[in-house]
Amino acid sequence: MLTPFEKDGKKFSGPEEAVHAYLGSKEKPVHVGDLEAVAISKGFVRSRDDFVRYMNMFSIELTKLRIKERLSPLTIMAQVVSGVEDIDTATNMLYERLGEIYDVYFPEANRKMNLETMAEMLSEDPQRKMVAKKMKVRDSSMGIEVDDAEISMMKSYASSLKDLLVLRTKLVKYVEDTMEGMCRNLSALCGPLLGAKLIAIAGSLEKLARMPSSTVQLLGAEKALFRHLKTGAKPPKHGVILQHPLVSGARNRGRMARALASKIAIAAKLDFYGGEFIGKNLLKELEEKE
Amino acid sequence: MNLLVEKGKLYTKNMVVGESVYGERLVRRRGAEYRQWDPRRSKLAAAILKGFSVTLGRDSTVLYLGSASGTTVSHVSDIADNGKIYAVDVAPRVMRDLLFLAGKRKNIFPLLFNANLPEEYSNIVEGVDLIYQDVAERNQADILEKNARLFLKENGTCMIAIKSRSINVSKKPGVVFGEVESQLREHFRVLKKARLEPFEKDHMIFLLVKK
């Protein structure tokens, strides 16, 4: 019998030893009933206070280790994926605002700048002369003239935007490397970012690996599903897996979403349980479906 | 008694003097420090204000299923200051907060387990006077029954908080509560039940004993 105090009648030296016996143990727990009375009568502890202190330490130590068992770099990666989305939101807002600002000064060039070029150009030098040359527009403008103060402000604005874009590139690289190292099947099948997003939404690779493919298919469509259940609106056919080019480009998206979801369920199981690498074949099978 | 009701507000006597757990107010009463217990943040507090009797004494042994980061558990720990609280939750994220809380309050025993599988912790948790359950799962009645069968003492009580949306979003709360109640009645006698408005929307709480 295994309890926090003994194993097969042999007393543990303390909570630490007990915890290790628990983690290593494959035996089925037996219900003890009145644990405190047993622990006192067998002389494992002297009083209730003793018992409480022991159980508090034991459960804290056990729980710390059980938490650790459930965490891995994938837990960090799942947060980083959301970080990439945060940056996309933030950079779009900064881009729009900086665009409004620059539009007053040099609308002819502003019009031609996307997010990346704006960050690049204006962080170097926002003045018309420079920008006009690089963007191949004339530097005579219908915009107003501004002072150094405005120029320097626009420049700082754009530098921060550029920094965020650099950070985004680094985060994406981190996600790609982590997926490549720990989830090769998912990564090959879905691409690293979508694979990572699925893990993030599911909560962990383990949870994704245990999901039926019908649930995988709708991951990320929780809102629509909720609306469907509540108001009887049309049920969603796919969640984030719509971002997969094979699904978004399919003639019959619902059918492709279903097929992809079932492959994802397989890939996640292989990655979680440490199986072989067949991600590329899974992808090929899908491509042949189309 | 470590529980104080005053002008419609609840307080528990602070076991760790000077420390607020989740930003609640600390006040001095009867020469001691008390923590205000907000019925909008804790369904147990709401239930007490709705007239539920507190089946919890200073020596009580409690099995708390769905402890989350310990908002309510901290008050239970104040009340059962000479008792034992087995606090179970499946989510590592919230468990971490509970570990810090248990580090300061020795009557809390944090356990990272799935309440659906009580056999996995049946050699750690003992017979208890109260099972309090707040787990937001679809098969809540079933979870309570499994745990009560293993751990509830003969004269013990159960409290279960039900959020209708976590069971079925497409049905009206009243219908969901009715269904859960009939499931509960298969194994328990209902001593009291109440909706938690205005403190929580679409929640119901039951006080139960074994049949």
Ligand SMILES: C[S@@+](CC[C@H](N)C(=O)[O-])C[C@H]1O[C@@H](n2cnc3c(N)ncnc32)[C@H](O)[C@@H]1O
């Ligand atoms: C609404 S919160 C509980 C709030 C808490 N009772 C309080 O008042 O401070 C629900 C909790 O139940 C946990 N939970 C959900 N399913 C569970 C399960 N099967 N076993 C244990 N805990 C579970 C969740 O992780 C979450 O922390």
